[in-house]
Amino acid sequence: MTALLDISGLKVDVPGRAGTLHAIRGIDLSIGAGECFTIVGESGCGKSLTAMSVLGLLPRAAILSAERMSWKGQDMRRFSRRQWANLHGPEIAAIFQEPMTALNPVLTVGEQIIESFVHHRLGNRKAALARAGELLERVGVVPVERRLAQYPHEMSGGLRQRVMIAMALMCQPKLMIADEPTTALDVTTQVEILKLLKELQAEMGMALLLITHDLGVVAHMADRVAVMYAGQIVETGSVASVLTRSAHPYTSALLDCLPTRDQPLTPIPGVVPALFGELEGCMFRNRCRFAREACADPVPARSVGEGHVYRCLLEANEVAA
Numbered sequence: 001m002t003a004l005l006d007i008s009g010l011k012v013d014v015p016g017r018a019g020t021l022h023a024i025r026g027i028d029l030s031i032g033a034g035e036c037f038t039i040v041g042e043s044g045c046g047k048s049l050t051a052m053s054v055l056g057l058l059p060r061a062a063i064l065s066a067e068r069m070s071w072k073g074q075d076m077r078r079f080s081r082r083q084w085a086n087l088h089g090p091e092i093a094a095i096f097q098e099p100m101t102a103l104n105p106v107l108t109v110g111e112q113i114i115e116s117f118v119h120h121r122l123g124n125r126k127a128a129l130a131r132a133g134e135l136l137e138r139v140g141v142v143p144v145e146r147r148l149a150q151y152p153h154e155m156s157g158g159l160r161q162r163v164m165i166a167m168a169l170m171c172q173p174k175l176m177i178a179d180e181p182t183t184a185l186d187v188t189t190q191v192e193i194l195k196l197l198k199e200l201q202a203e204m205g206m207a208l209l210l211i212t213h214d215l216g217v218v219a220h221m222a223d224r225v226a227v228m229y230a231g232q233i234v235e236t237g238s239v240a241s242v243l244t245r246s247a248h249p250y251t252s253a254l255l256d257c258l259p260t261r262d263q264p265l266t267p268i269p270g271v272v273p274a275l276f277g278e279l280e281g282c283m284f285r286n287r288c289r290f291a292r293e294a295c296a297d298p299v300p301a302r303s304v305g306e307g308h309v310y311r312c313l314l315e316a317n318e319v320a321a
């Protein structure tokens with residue numbers, strides 16, 4: 001299968017007063033048509049900057065480099081402003097944690113939802129409104145006529161996120177990036193929105209890059225997963241393999257801290273190290289119960305089998321043992 005998105009050796013540095021932050025440190029990522037790929041990890045590990053890199057929307061100060069970064073075979077590193085603009089909507093669309101920041105408070109939902117369809121000349125205003133109506137109906141923002149005339153603040157958080165989803169689907173993107181799309185919502189609404197996203201992904205045949213800090217979400221939604229820690233992918237593979245045969249102590253620790261009925265959420269002790277200066281060896285070693293001296297040296301990538309890869313000195317079955 002040819003990948004839609006194919007990235008290798010992606011790095012993002014953010015220079016600042018305290019020095020240069022090495023926020024993303026050489027990650028590889030490939031997403032095929034129609035698949036659901038998740039990136040999971042704790043706050044600050046670089047998930048959002050990865051999404052922003054793919055969208056060409058990094059903060060101005062950030063410096064991106066990559067050995068390869070291609071969209072359907074085209075080199076994204078050489079994209080002009082116009083090419084990025086052409087990508088947003090018909091190729092890649094995105095939804096974020098807080099829809100209110102993405103929606104314009106002074107425009108009606110109707111005005112905003114048709115904007116990219118009209119901008120990309122996919123049809124006139126009437127065709128755009130017809131498509132918006134169909135999509136709003138599909139995502140459950142009804143009655144459509146009334147909703148189109150409303151302003152974002154007149155809707156609940158869950159409804160606003162549904163509007164964002166409909167808006168992202170207007171130009172039939174090949175890939176939807178959903179960055180923590182349900183984190184700001186209550187638990188019941190979270191489940192509904194995730195279910196909706198999964199259904200729409202199948203109906204529209206689009207790929208989904210879902211960013212989350214929740215391995216439970218990964219288990220329900222994804223085909224493949226990349227576990228990120230301190231700007232690197234420490235383990236990746238099919239969800240079935242990574243969740244049942246986790247080989248990296250960080251993945252295993254994330255799985256152990258999932259809340260259950262009898263056990264409340266238990267955080268992983270310790271904190272993510274600051275990503276400044278020379279960074280050698282495994283970044284998880286200061287929190288890892290298996291850490292040894294050699295963990296301060298560069299860590300090779302090892303295979304568990306069938307595309308399941310991890311970066312650790314331990315043998316694949318040692319974490320579970």
Ligand SMILES: Nc1ncnc2c1ncn2[C@@H]1O[C@H](COP(=O)(O)OP(=O)(O)OP(=O)(O)O)[C@@H](O)[C@H]1O
Nearest residue numbers: 014021023041042043044045046047048049050059
């Ligand atoms: N605009 C920015 N300027 C400076 N540093 C930034 C900027 N955006 C992100 N960073 C830093 O880059 C690192 C990665 O941030 P990122 O937002 O990608 O993490 P994340 O995994 O998405 O976390 P969260 O789940 O909290 O959003 C963090 O250390 C963060 O402080």
